Amino acid sequence: MTTLTCQTCHDPLIIPIEPDSDVEEQPACSSSSSSPQTVPDDLLLPCGCHFHWQCFLDLASTIYSSLRCPSCNAYLPSESAGSSSKPTNPQILTTYTNEGGVQPSLDLYPTLQEEAYLAANPSSRPARAFQSFASEGDVQGMVSVLRSLIEPDSDSEDDSNTPKLTPAEVLTYRDPLNNDKTALHLAIENRQEEAVWALLWLGSGAPTELFPPAVPAAAVGLGLPRRLEQGPIPVEEDVRFVRDGEGRTAGDLCLEIGEGWEKLVQGGLFMS
């Protein structure tokens, strides 16, 4: 029987686990310690071609523009059921097998879209990472992104030719792949209260006395000063007034959601 290989690099569809970066608590079977450990890494496209995940993503820009398999040239999106003429949201349904198991019907289109966008706009990477952290309520992650922008990189492996965004640009970044939402829109949508306060603290001119006392205390712990302390923040750089693709500010979104979020607006926090 033949071993399946990747259509790009022609290696078997497994990847080694690096022993040093293995963070699992339970040591693997001691008998296998001599041979290098591997895990499956098999992306199966609708056309039947197999790829390593990374080998496929390395070709994302090309694939995104043609929506064809880089190996056999088959058109990848599935027929969209019930759509009239042209597919507005194509789906590329794949089966991906990795360390975590099998993911059947994994739609690869959003991943391709994001990878193609990042390849064309590499400087947006920190802003997109910042938005993910904000959606998840990971304030430490958000702070680490902002720090990476203001600290001179010492041994960063990032391409130094990529211009860096400023912290203000990251705070007010509107995601063109997600209805022009900012980190603050996403944090509110996902009910991430801590992240919302952090964003208002770092990126708005809202008066300090309107914040719950815990917020300034936590901010001191994170070591990030309010930009407001260095001078007034222009309206266009204030996270409270950036509008999403539907023309909504973060305050509009609070009023729309309700559930108590409207109190932030009623308390005057969103008044310029």
Ligand SMILES: [Zn+2]
């Ligand atoms: Zn490969």
Ligand SMILES: [Zn+2]
């Ligand atoms: Zn193919």
